[in-house]
Amino acid sequence: MIFLIVVAGVLGLLIGSFLNVVAYRVPAKVSLMRESRCPHCGSAIKPWQNVPVVSWIALRGRCATCKSPISTRYPIVEAVTGVAFACVTWWALASAGLTTGQMLTASETWALALVIVAYLYFAAISIVLTLIDLDTHRLPNSIVLPSYLVAGTLFTVAAWLTGDGSALLVAGVGMAAMYLFYFLLRAARPGGMGGGDVKLAGVIGIYLGWLGWGALAVGAFAAFLYGGVFGIALMLIRRAGRKTAIPFGPWMILGAWTGVFAGEAVGKWYVNLFVGA
Structure with missing residues (x-):
């Protein structure tokens, strides 16, 4: 290992x-x-x-x-x-x-290899999209849109190899839910959310959904938490105002990786608070 x-x-x-x-x-x-x-x-x-x-x-x-x-x-x-x-x-x-x-069985090993490749790819585009968004306030279609095909193909084959389509189903729901949520946010406040953010949200939804509902919920929420804290900090030090445009892509990505690494654990902890009560 x-x-x-x-x-x-x-x-x-x-x-x-x-x-x-x-x-x-x-x-x-x-x-x-x-x-x-x-x-x-x-x-x-x-x-x-x-x-x-x-x-x-x-x-x-x-x-x-x-x-x-x-x-x-x-x-x-x-x-x-x-x-x-x-x-x-x-x-x-x-x-x-x-x-x-x-x-692991042979099919499980191959499925794991595909999942690793999928998340390594996500790590790579996370880094390059963060750099580009910070530099230009843009998330290029040439990077974001092919990511749907890459993630969809790798996860579909992985699900086929293991014979378990539940993770793939949640990934599809995550993609649709996050895309729709960001689309509605952009429609409600034109200019507050970029079109690239909406497209990236769908990609993030696939990767978080594959891991489960906890990862999806935590990853989606964390993006707004990080972005909100950063925006408030900038206003407190007078580096930005209420209408200052701040790239949101990096916070979406940071939130996504929070969901990947800690989402399921945080989700179970949160549910146990109510179950224990």
Whole structure:
């Protein structure tokens, strides 16, 4: 299991390097296939200069040709993605009982692999969408819309392999419910909620619903809790007013991962408060 977590972490470092490219080029409508070059001098970036985190440290945060500074955002995104991939893999393996020695059938193993891939994909788009939304206040369709197909396909096949469609059903309900809820919020207050937020809500609903009603409820609520606290904090320090536009995508994503990692546990605790009473 440790080996799988390490491999996931290394893969995350590599993916993180690519996410830096995506976060810059997609909003600028620049081809992802174009060769990477220094934005200051235009020199091509050699493969050894593009090793995640290590190259930035070796180059002391400067371009090898013109010595212009390279933003610390690049190694930070790479490192965060590596840690995120390792954590998601550990969580998925632990949730499947593999940390306690539980054995899985061949079909269950393949289903687990698909679920891990699905949540690693979600981790990747979570990071890149957060970066883009903070930079541009946009959530590009080119990233959000394909996520419906990716999540739907992976979870459908996983459900087919295990012969249990209940999680897939809740995922579908979660997608519809969250999309509709955000759609109505946007309709009630035009300009208060972006169209990208509505589309992202459906994707988040799939991932939370797959885990259960507790994850869905906690993840949906946490987004507004985090966003509300952040907005109030900005007003208290006079960095924003009541009509200041604040990107909500990052808070939706943070809320979603709260639901993923803690939603079911928090949901059971909340229900037990009433049952115990």
